[in-house]
Amino acid sequence: MTKFKLKFDFWTVITLCIAILFAIFLLYPMLSLLASGFKSPVEGTFTFHNFTKFFQKKYYYQGLLNSFLVSCCVTLLAVLIGAPLAYLTTAYKVKGKKLIEILIIISMLSPPFIGAYSWVLLCGRSGIITKFFQLFGIQMPSIYGFGGILIVLTLKLFPFIYLYVSGALKKLDVSLSEAAESLGCNSVKKVFTIILPLITPTLLAGSLMVFMNAIADFGTPMLIGEGFNVMPVMIYSEFISEVGGQANFSAAMATIMVLITALLFIGQKYMINKKSFTMSSLKPIQPVAFDGLKGVLGHIAIYLVVFLAMIPQLTVVVTSFMETKGSRFLAGLSLESYRTVFRGLWHSVANTYLYGLVAIAIIVLLGMFIAYMSTRKKNLLTSTIDTITMFPYILPGSVLGITLLLAFNKKPMLMSGTITILVIAYIVRKLPYTLRSSAAILYQISPSLIEASVSLGCSPMKTFFKVTAVMMLPGVFAGAIMSWITVINELCASVILYTGSTKTMSVAIYAEVVKQSYGTAAALSSILIATTIISLLIFFKLTGNRSISM
16 A cells, blocks of 8 residues: 655645635634524524424415525526627627627626616606606506516626627538538527527526526615515625524524525536537528618617616716705706715725725635646645635525624634625635636746746746746636725625625615715716726737637
């Protein structure tokens, strides 16, 4: 029997250090959440009471059913909108296609709660559109409750389906469709018998992303739910009411959410692996002219969907320059909302940039190390780290916030209310974006270059920083910018972890909307949208593309 000998070289030390970090800041908080869920708030003993309480009272389990209802309906609508939109823009020469894709991406990257807030401004009880139709005696449907949540989340999340399906369609071999047509298959039948089965694995991946985002969203139902309870809001409400106590019941609810998202993720992986295949796109789809009545109707449908998706951004930018009086917007133009931001809320903007930059610096370093370990130093430990890293990708932000607070709310690791706990949340939650782009660029770098450097006497550490890291930078920066965009828009974890001195832009916007200071909220939202757009343009510049591959 050969003995296993641990060689303490540079990469072994890095691997062990990262494993320890993940054990402390991800595995330990998750175990703390699980333990707290099974703990009695009175005696402190092991109990199933918190879970039985959840499933015995209709108020609680109805929230879970509502979350499933919203998520299933949003996913279905997103597929019905996103998939046809992707097919039309891929198969036909659509006018303004590049601008359409950029606008769709922008609509996807802004926080959902901005969409909820914008639709309240437009279709709320005192909304602009509502008042306009009231002049003619027409009563608009309510934007509050299930219907409003459905509209906001569908328009926010259908771009996931669009991007996934667009990417898959570009890799299809059109010769299969041509063969079907030569055998007498019409256009509609061709889509359902040839194209749809081929893109099913990609469609499932996009649908999971939509479902996960919908079931985890906190801001939208919190702002416009009005009694339509969903799990993230209920977890937050229970946690806030239990602050100062043991927070055991909210931990049990969060554990249920973790189990559900994990099972869905595993199920989706199984389905994709079962249906997945490889295809050589020897003859990709070539867009054809989009003329006649079909072209006119198609262009109108595409532009209408994109316009509806961009309404939140357009609304907040326009209203940020309007005069306000309390919660009302007046006819004149003014910069007073921006003056209010710079006078009293600029610290939240500065906090967002500061925490984001610190988080991104650490994310870049960790992403490069983990990507290299998982691709070039494969073993059981590095594979485990790679898998664990992806788990927070499917973890609801509010659940992550609660897990970190439960784990680090007492000495010797007291971090609650500090900058550190917010930065840790951002790193853990947003690392996958940079990690995946780093791994992708590594597959394009020949190992012989690294081997040559080592053979010339350069140490593994020096080789990594002077050769490998330099060659990885384009892919790393692209992923880092996507991580940055999601960090500055993060609300779910931030709203649980922040204090008065650590408030971020997204939390400040949410707080201003709750106070009905709509002008200030619009100004802050406009700054956040502008930051997102500038970051996106930098992403396009670095990658040389005008699209984001999913």
